[in-house]
Amino acid sequence: MATPGWRLWAARVAVVLALVAAWVALSRLWSYATTDDPAVIGSSEVVAVASAACAQMRESAAAAAVGPAATVRQRVGALSAQNDAVMQLVTKMRALGEARLSADAPSEQWVQDWERLVAARDAYARELAAGKRATLALPEVGGRPLLDRLNDVGLNCRVPRVLFAP
Numbered sequence: 670m671a672t673p674g675w676r677l678w679a680a681r682v683a684v685v686l687a688l689v690a691a692w693v694a695l696s697r698l699w700s701y702a703t704t705d706d707p708a709v710i711g712s713s714e715v716v717a718v719a720s721a722a723c724a725q726m727r728e729s730a731a732a733a734a735v736g737p738a739a740t741v742r743q744r745v746g747a748l749s750a751q752n753d754a755v756m757q758l759v760t761k762m763r764a765l766g767e768a769r770l771s772a773d774a775p776s777e778q779w780v781q782d783w784e785r786l787v788a789a790r791d792a793y794a795r796e797l798a799a800g801k802r803a804t805l806a807l808p809e810v811g812g813r814p815l816l817d818r819l820n821d822v823g824l825n826c827r828v829p830r831v832l833f834a835p
Contacts, residue, residue: 709823712773715765716824719779722761723826729754734831741797748794751832752787759783775822782810782818786832789815805833 710716733750735743762770762780770776789807796803807815820827 710773710776710779711823712769712776715762715769715773715776718761718765719758719824719826722758723824726754726758727829729757730829730831741800745794745798748790748797752790752794755783755787755832759787779819779822779824782815785810785815786819786828790832807833 710719730751733747733754735747739747759780762776762783767777770780785808789805793803793805809815810818816828816833
C-alpha cells in the first residue's frame with residue numbers, strides 16, 4: 670500500500686509530465702502556425718493587390734466574352750481583349766517589384782503562369798485568325814496543369830471560365 674508521501678510525489682510527477690507534454694504540443698502548434706506554406710501566397714500586400722487586380726480582370730474578361738455563334742474575327746477580338754485584361758493583372762503584380770514577389774515563393778511563379786496562359790491564348794488566336802482548325806492547348810509546368818498552378822495558390826482568383834472557353 671502506498672504511503673501518502675508517495676501519492677503526493679506521484680501527483681507532482683504527473684503534473685510536471687502534463688506540463689511538459691502541453692508545452693511540447695503548443696510549441697509544435699506554434700511552429701506549424703508560423704511556418705510559410707511554400708505553395709500558398711502569404712504576403713498580405715501581394716494578396717491585396719492580386720485580389721483587386723483579379724476582380725478587375727474577371728470583370729473585363731467577362732465583358733469581352735462573345736457567344737459561340739460569333740465570327741472568327743469577333744472571337745479573335747475577344748481573345749485579344751481578354752488577354753489585355755490578364756496582362757493588366759500581370760502589370761499590377763509586377764508593379765509590386767521583383768524583390769517583393771520573390772520574397773513569397775509562389776508569387777513570381779503565379780505571375781509567370783498568367784503570362785503562360787496569355788501566350789497559349791495568343792497562339793490559339795493566331796491559329797484562328799489564319800483560318801486553321803484551332804484548339805486551346807494549355808501547357809503543363811513542372812508536371813502540373815497550368816490551371817491547377819493558377820488556381821492553387823491560396824487566392825480567391827480562379828481562372829475565369831471565359832478565358833478557357835473562347
